[in-house]
Amino acid sequence: MSFTQPQSEIVLKYFQDDAPILYFLLNEGGVVLSINKYCRKLLGANIVGDNFEELLVDFQQSFTLEKYIHKSDTHHLLHLNIPNSLPRSYLFTFRRVNDAILVFGKSDAEELELLRSELLRANQELNNLTRSLQKKNAQLxxxxxVKNQFLGMATHDLRKPISVILTYTEFLLDETSEQLNSEHTGFLNKIENSALFMKRLVNDFLDVSAIEAGHFHLNITQVNPAEILEKSLVSARIPASKKRVDLDVKIQTGLSQIPVDADKIEQVMSNLIGNAIEHAPLGTTVSVALQETENKILFSVEDRGDGMSREAIKKIFSPFSRSSSTKTGSEKSTGLGLTISRKIIDAHQGKIVAESEEGRGTCFIVYLNKK
Amino acid sequence: MIKDELYQAYLHAILNGDRGACLNIVTNLLENKINIRELYTQLFQKSMYRIGELWEMNKISVAREHLATAITENMLSLSYPHLVSGSQSAKKVVISCTANEYHQIGGKMVADILEFHGWDAHFLGANTPVDELLQCIDEVKPDLIGLSLAIYFNLPALETTLDAVCSHYPNSDILVGGHAFICGGTSALNKYSGTHYLESLAQLEKNI
Incomplete structure (x- = not known):
């Protein structure tokens, strides 16, 4: 089939202006002499004068014009470097006509269709999976x-009988100790200790359920953090002396007042100091420090106990994640103290971190904002 | 009620593949506590029906229609957490597209609206083989089965599915709906007892 001259002009004009294919005219040396409109739109008009090879993303540097011209009936997969975008792949053919080289590049339409279908299918699957996860999340x-509601109700109802047990046990210990032998007094002490532990457990459960149910409110006032720490230390000194643990307290003078809920921060400090005493070997020192930086108040507690592994440290703020480090007395822990402490510090937009090394003790640092 | 100018802005965005603009519009509506059915019918359904028309009139390509579909799927995922409660529901429904039916948005919208009304909806998605559907029905034991058909040419596949479902579970309540029936053709369903044509999401809400 041959075209008449008017037909040839129409075909040429179509290639020049409308066809969605790449068309380059190169000289023998591979320099671009002219391009069609589609090419200009994709690569910019300023590629005229460049060497064709420079337009390619050729990782293997295997491109040689002669090799491709030699196989003029083959489609060669080459990648073009697209300005301000990702590279694109085209199937190229190279033909020598007189002393010039015609280069045509086309997209692999079938491959694009296949990719588009796969992308659509993957998007559907992803959205369906997201939907399933969202549903599971809502169910959880x-x-x-429901669990928090139950926990709140159950623990609230447990408070009263525990108070009764504690009151009557204390009464028996106070009023009838002379009539009891040492074994019976020991039994009452065990009842009292267990009831006290249950009371702490119930209070911790109530705190957790309140936090998780969103019923956790802070009563923020401007307070000197040193005053909070002093209060915490009052209750810590008795267990410390029982274990002959020395509390080395360093409080920077002239600390700024900070906006916190004093009761809640005292709860955190008491918990961290109490934990440190529990894990401190007999006769060692627990270091407590309070200092100020430009924007923060730093509270730290460090013991010289067994320390924790990296794995244990990762889980230390999760509920009931009893640390692998051993307690050095007969202390009982509810397993919720650090979880509650973190929630309290989070609610203050502060930060709590734990640093530990096996055999060298553990240090907790709390960062509180000054404003 | 979604204002026409907002709908036009959404349609313009989705036709241009502007996912960000669509995201802004839907996020704002959700933050302002839009009624979920209004969001689904007056924005998602209306825009997708319009896109279907433009495709049928050769005004937009298949690729552009698929891009709009993908964006709508994302918008449905964005909306879903606002309608699902997570509480145990008494009634269960299995909703599926037939084999070879790759358009799943309509079925998903029906599943979402039922979830919104407290149903436990099991959505199986596009192109579900009959065996998989039967297996799911066997496991879930639903109170209702929903089948979605978007392209009328897939009617034989729907009939194959209905034959199998009605034969295995003759007492099932089945709802059939979708864009395929927008110009009629529901008489094909008459031979299946317990099978009803669902005309719209509004009709669904009225009857559940």
């Missing part, structure tokens, strides 16, 4: 709220 959130 609902179950968690």
């Amino acid at each position: 959130a609902h179950l968690n709220s």
Whole structure:
């Protein structure tokens, strides 16, 4: 089939202006002499004068014009470097006509269609999986709220009988100790200790359920952090002296007042100091420090106990994640203290971190904002 | 009620593949506590029906229609957490597209609206083989089965599915709906007892 001259002009004009294919005219040396409109749109008009090879992303540096011209009936997969975008792949053919080289490049339409279909299918699957996860998440959130509601009710109801046990045990110990032998007094002491532990456990459960149910409110006032620490230390000195643990307290003078809920921060400090005493070997020192930086107040507690592994440290703020480090007395822990402490510090937009090394003790640092 | 100018802005964005603009519009509506059915019918359904028309009139390509579909899927995922409660629901529904039916948005919208009304909806997605559907029905034991058909040419596949479902579970309540029936053709369903044509999401809400 041959074209008449008017037909040839129409075909040429179509290639020049409309065809969605790449067309380059190169000289023998591979320099671009002219390009069509599609090419200009994709690569810019300023490629005229460049060497064709420079337009390619050729990782293997295997491109040689002669080799491709020699196989003029083959489509060669080459990648073009697209300005301000990702490279694109085209199937190229090279033909020598007189002393010039015609280069045509086309997209692999079938491959693009295949990719588009796969992308659509993957998007559908992803959205369906997201939907399933969202549903599971909503179900878990609902179950968690039911659990918290139950926990709140159950622990609230447990408070009264525990108070009764404690009151009557203390009464018996105070009023009838002379009539009891040492074994019976020991039994009452055990009852009292267990009831006290249950009371702490119930209080921790109530704190957790309140936090998780969103019923956790801070009563923020401007307070000197040193005053909070002093209060915490009052209750810490008795267990410390029982274990002959020395509390080395360093409080920077002239600390700024900070906006916190004093009771909640005291709860955190008491918990961290109490934990440190529990893990401190007999006769060692627990270091407590309070200092100020430009924007923060830093509270730290460090013991010289067994320390924790990296794995244990990762889980230390999760509920009931009893640390692998051993307690050095007969202390009982509810397993919720650090979880509650973190929630309290988070609610203050502060930060709590734990640093530990096996055999060298553990240090907790709390960062509180000054404003 | 979604204002026409907002709908036009959304349609313009989705036709241009502007996912960010669509995201802004839907996020704002959700933050302002839009009624979920209004969001689904007056924005998602209306825009996708319009895109279907433009495709049928050769005004937009298949690729552009698929891009709009993908964006709508993302918008549905964005909306879903606002309608699902997570509480145990008494009634269960299995919703699926037939084999060879790759358009799943309509079915998903029906599943979402039922979830919104407290149903436990099991959505199986596009191109679900009959065996998989039967297996799911066997496991879930739903109170209702929903089948979605978007392209009328897939009617034989729907009939194959209905034959199998009605034969295995003759007492099932089945709802059939979708864009395929927008110009009629529901008489094909008459031979299946317990099978009803669902005309719209509004009709669904009225009858559940």
